Amino acid sequence: MNLKGRDFLKLLDFTSEEIEYLVDLAADLKDKKKKGIPVDTLRGKNVALIFEKTSTRTRCSFEVAAHDLGMGTTYLDPSGSQIGKKESIADTARVLAGMFDGIEYRGYGQSIVEELAEYSKVPVWNGLTNEFHPTQMLADLLTIKEHFGYYKGIKLTYMGDARYNMGNSLMVTCAKMGMHFTACTSEKYFPEASLVEECKAIAATTGGSITLTEDVKAGTKDADVIYTDVWVSMGEPDEIWKERIHDLLPYQVNKAAMDNAGKNAVFLHCLPAFHDLDTKIGKDIQKRFGISEMEVTDEVFESEQSLVFEEAENRMHTIKAIMAATL
Ligand code: CP
Ligand code: NVA
Numbered sequence: 001m002n003l004k005g006r007d008f009l010k011l012l013d014f015t016s017e018e019i020e021y022l023v024d025l026a027a028d029l030k031d032k033k034k035k036g037i038p039v040d041t042l043r044g045k046n047v048a049l050i051f052e053k054t055s056t057r058t059r060c061s062f063e064v065a066a067h068d069l070g071m072g073t074t075y076l077d078p079s080g081s082q083i084g085k086k087e088s089i090a091d092t093a094r095v096l097a098g099m100f101d102g103i104e105y106r107g108y109g110q111s112i113v114e115e116l117a118e119y120s121k122v123p124v125w126n127g128l129t130n131e132f133h134p135t136q137m138l139a140d141l142l143t144i145k146e147h148f149g150y151y152k153g154i155k156l157t158y159m160g161d162a163r164y165n166m167g168n169s170l171m172v173t174c175a176k177m178g179m180h181f182t183a184c185t186s187e188k189y190f191p192e193a194s195l196v197e198e199c200k201a202i203a204a205t206t207g208g209s210i211t212l213t214e215d216v217k218a219g220t221k222d223a224d225v226i227y228t229d230v231w232v233s234m235g236e237p238d239e240i241w242k243e244r245i246h247d248l249l250p251y252q253v254n255k256a257a258m259d260n261a262g263k264n265a266v267f268l269h270c271l272p273a274f275h276d277l278d279t280k281i282g283k284d285i286q287k288r289f290g291i292s293e294m295e296v297t298d299e300v301f302e303s304e305q306s307l308v309f310e311e312a313e314n315r316m317h318t319i320k321a322i323m324a325a326t327l
Pocket of ligand 1 (some may be wrong): 056057058148270271272300
């Protein structure tokens with residue numbers, strides 16, 4: 001398997017074998033890190049980390065992984081560069097590619113990261129766009145593999161806004177890996193029809209399947225993985241909270257949903273999560289709408305079935321694998 005020089009923009013660009021290779025490489029790098037065996041094979045290289053939206057996990061994962069691999073990093077924060085304001089994406093790509101060996105980009109439209117990659121002669125990695133969050137997918141697959149030992153046949157139910165980066169990416173991932181994806185949400189939040197069709201066609205070749213349902217009982221029945229994400233994503237206006245709470249509260253991941261899932265079901269969430277009142281936004285929402293938990297109840301979040309912190313750690317090992325494989 002040779003992925004040298006490849007961009008990592010969305011999983012649709014990769015074969016199932018390539019995805020599996022990256023997850024297995026991450027597992028190996030994780031094992032080595034736990035044993036204290038250094039893997040600093042990219043000494044002397046440098047990577048640029050562009051964040052037009054905020055981040056905890058993705059930024060820290062790229063920084064720690066790059067340092068572990070022996071590389072230097074430069075972080076460009078949401079306001080601290082010329083990108084998009086005084087300088088185009090095409091020009092930025094050519095400037096940064098002259099100084100760095102790889103470029104991570106988190107921002108808005110997928111077309112921006114695609115353009116960055118088109119004009120960059122070094123690999124570009126998508127650290128989240130409105131449409132896709134591919135680095136998160138490798139962490140989720142590693143977590144599923146560690147827990148269940150396999151992906152094929154796993155039933156994953158996604159509850160919440162399935163039209164956005166997480167719903168789209170999980171649907172693609174399940175299709176590619178022969179898993180059964182269910183979007184369990186109000187019809188308004190179903191993924192875009194053309195992507196659904198594309199994923200159904202992929203799933204037909206891998207043994208996976210794609211289901212869209214508004215029925216919580218049917219959608220969560222016997223699921224192996226119940227997955228959710230915030231109801232309002234970065235970059236969306238504050239005014240939509242009211243509508244989202246109204247529409248998505250029936251699809252909150254709570255004990256009833258977990259109890260209806262498979263006996264050994266686990267809970268995953270890309271994080272950050274609103275499961276209590278220990279955040280500024282959480283408190284504000286409670287004042288405005290009277291609810292203290294949103295997409296997941298604290299009971300589920302803190303339960304034995306919740307693998308969210310293992311999943312978060314796996315962001316680092318999988319991002320390390322992407323850089324090690326493409327550089
Ligand atoms: N899951 C995730 O991408 O987290 P951050 O926004 O903290 O990077
Ligand atoms: N849908 C979320 C994912 C955060 C990791 C967002 O885009 O804000």
